[in-house]
Amino acid sequence: MIIPTIPTPEEVLDKGFRRAKKAANKVRSSNIPRQQKSKKTEEARIKTACQVIEESFNMILERVPKIEELHMFYQDYIDVVVGVDELKKSLGALNWAVELLSKFENQYVFKVRRSSPQDASKVRREAFGRIASVVYRIEDELNFLDFAKSKLRNMPTIDFDATTAVIAGFPNVGKSTLLRHITTAEPKVADYPFTTTGIQIGHYERRWQSYQIIDTPGLLDRPVKDMNEIELNAMVALEHLADVILFIFDASETSGYPLESQFRLFEEIKHIFKTPIVCIFNKMDLVERVKYLDEYINKVEDPLLITAAEGTGISEIMDKLEEFNNEKKRRSRTDV
Ligand SMILES: Nc1nc2c(ncn2[C@@H]2O[C@H](COP(=O)(O)OP(=O)(O)OP(=O)(O)O)[C@@H](O)[C@H]2O)c(=O)[nH]1
Structure with a gap:
């Protein structure tokens, strides 16, 4: 500003x-x-x-x-x-x-x-x-x-016309890997006072539409009960931006977080945000579709199974975001 x-x-x-x-x-x-x-x-x-x-x-x-x-x-x-x-x-x-x-x-x-x-x-x-x-x-x-x-010198520059997805999920589940795969250019990192490493914003265009993916390391990656008031308010700020939240699970649990706690974080975020959430199970290259994992996959609506490191499943995420973009356009037309 x-x-x-x-x-x-x-x-x-x-x-x-x-x-x-x-x-x-x-x-x-x-x-x-x-x-x-x-x-x-x-x-x-x-x-x-x-x-x-x-x-x-x-x-x-x-x-x-x-x-x-x-x-x-x-x-x-x-x-x-x-x-x-x-x-x-x-x-x-x-x-x-x-x-x-x-x-x-x-x-x-x-x-x-x-x-x-x-x-x-x-x-x-x-x-x-x-x-x-x-x-x-x-x-x-x-x-x-x-x-x-x-x-307020370095407020993040946001493209308010783009369809915006905000990434959530525990550390090391593959959020940056996903951001790098979906967005073309090196994501811009802007100062964001609620996170230690800044907000990362990646952009891409698809069928002449602009999309923006935002990662806020240190904010949407830990239990809400550990957050202070500033961080909770920061979540409210993010809610105004997000058309959709991409919640990333590490299906392999190699990040060190059991699926049970990952699911708890997902529930918390779902509870706080009114924004629709797309559930993405990452690192599928490391796991068998065992019953234990299927239990979690079956708990959520329309899960996407991906291997971000190899770029597998990325186009399905983009298809999903396109659906949100079409929905957003349809809504704005009927609002006029
Ligand atoms: N095998 C495998 N490894 C992956 C996959 N996606 C990410 N990784 C690895 O998981 C580790 C963490 O990935 P990041 O993308 O840095 O995870 P992050 O969620 O951004 O982590 P923070 O920045 O700490 O929040 C890295 O070593 C990645 O190479 C995947 O699909 N398969």
């Missing part, structure tokens, strides 16, 4: 007062009658200081995207990373400062006009004091916006 550079109160005031001085010098060297000069000079200083500072804050307010207009995934993402309420509060404080400064501008220009030439500079000093105190009043909010800027 684009948050522009956030100045400190000192920087804002310095810029405002410096420009005010310049404006004053300009008036001083103009050919206004002498008796009016001191008042006109102070008037220019007050006006310029207020306007320059207002402009700095307005520029920030204009450049930060309206949070409620962002895709729900980004709204949740921002909420998890920095807090939407806090961000809105800080922007609200900037608005408050702009309104007050514009009030000061009118109030003090009027005061200078009504003052004697000798008192004009006193009025201006009073105005500058109040301007400074308003800017310092929002120091915490400026600091927060600066923190948010650095935190």
